[in-house]
Amino acid sequence: MDVRGQHFELLPFGSGRRMCPGTSLGLQMVYATFGAMIQCFEWKAGEDGKLTSVDMDEGRGLNLPKANPLVCVPAARFDPIPLSIN
Numbered sequence: 001m002d003v004r005g006q007h008f009e010l011l012p013f014g015s016g017r018r019m020c021p022g023t024s025l026g027l028q029m030v031y032a033t034f035g036a037m038i039q040c041f042e043w044k045a046g047e048d049g050k051l052t053s054v055d056m057d058e059g060r061g062l063n064l065p066k067a068n069p070l071v072c073v074p075a076a077r078f079d080p081i082p083l084s085i086n
């Protein structure tokens with residue numbers, strides 16, 4: 001699905017003349033951040049790391065907040081800075 005304002009089911013950057021002018025930069029930031037989160041960390045769900053399913057209940061608000069926040073614990077699994085320059 002297109003996220004640049006053509007499909008009205010999903011408009012993270014708005015649509016039309018006042019839509020977000022930073023869409024391309026925003027998307028690059030999202031891809032780079034997600035890539036680093038996935039490549040560099042092992043993620044455990046829940047404060048104790050033992051959550052087996054995610055609570056998808058919706059809270060009140062215009063931007064569809066979660067009723068209960070999801071807590072994830074990252075464990076580094078890949079050092080992006082090579083040892084030789086430490």
Ligand code: HEM
Nearest residue numbers: 011012013014015017018019020021022023025026027030
């Ligand atoms: C994932 C990141 C981003 C999201 C989800 C986002 C989302 C939005 C949304 C929903 C709007 C309102 C659009 C409308 O009224 O229809 C907006 C406006 C705007 N955004 Fe973003 N944005 C992001 C990143 C950025 C970046 C990186 C910049 C600048 C470098 C930026 C600059 C602006 C500006 C200046 C406006 C106002 C445009 C206007 O009112 O004419 N945004 N953004």
